[in-house]
Amino acid sequence: MPERVILAVDPGSHKCGVAVVDSSRRVRMRGVVETERLGDRIRELLEAHAVTEIAVGDRTASRRVRAQLSALAGGRPVVPVDEHLSTLEARQRYFQENPPRGLRRLIPLGLQVPPCPIDDLVAVLLAERCLAAGEPAQNWG
Template sequence: MILAMDPGRGKFGWAFGTSKGELLLCGITPTDRMEDFIDAVLREEGALLESWATEGDKPFTLERPEMVLLGKGTGSGLFRKVLEAKGVQYVLVDEAFSTLKARNLYWRLHPPRGIMRLIPRSLRVPPRDLDDLSALVLLERWVEESRNR
């Protein structure tokens, strides 16, 4: 199991996935609850995470991740300090274009219906924040880069 996190100032997205890049569970959590999130992951207590979940299968059986991926964009410094203080090793992943790819991923997971299908994808605005799907994009990117090494 791999955990990817897309840090932000007010909130962060997270995604648990397989080594093949398949989504298990993802969600969005307020940044001020980041330590609670990491503690829950380290204790393998999935119930708290499910309360923040936006996509994936519930109930979720949380296992300690084999790998933690961290986007190296806005706010990653605080996340690095907390992860290091808790003894969690992580790999930094480039966040370039992850928000745009998350938007496309949202429409793949939730195809528009009715008249919305007629609106070009570039003009559609998802009805929710996409930080979680940005984290999933980071996970997919890392898996793809690992295959090419």
């Protein structure tokens, strides 16, 4: 089976999370970009990585971003991924990767908010969900 390389986008009104994840679930890159600059960043990532498909979250701002991604995809499938509870899951992952230190350790994690945007972690989760679904999904019609 050829390697799948997924460019995942967590669309938002003002900022988007982006991540490139391969079949072995190795995160090649992740970041947060302003929505108005998303097209330029997507072009860069498509050139830098051998992306086989593009996954996009199906909630906030997905229609506008989906149209933009379809125009840039160059024949690659642009597939929807269910975003249900992805922000909560990304928040949990953030604190697994960055456990609180000092007095913050005493505050329950459910009451803490990450000090930086986690849209990139949401994009990683969307890519992982896409990989877990098995074969590449059908293109968004």
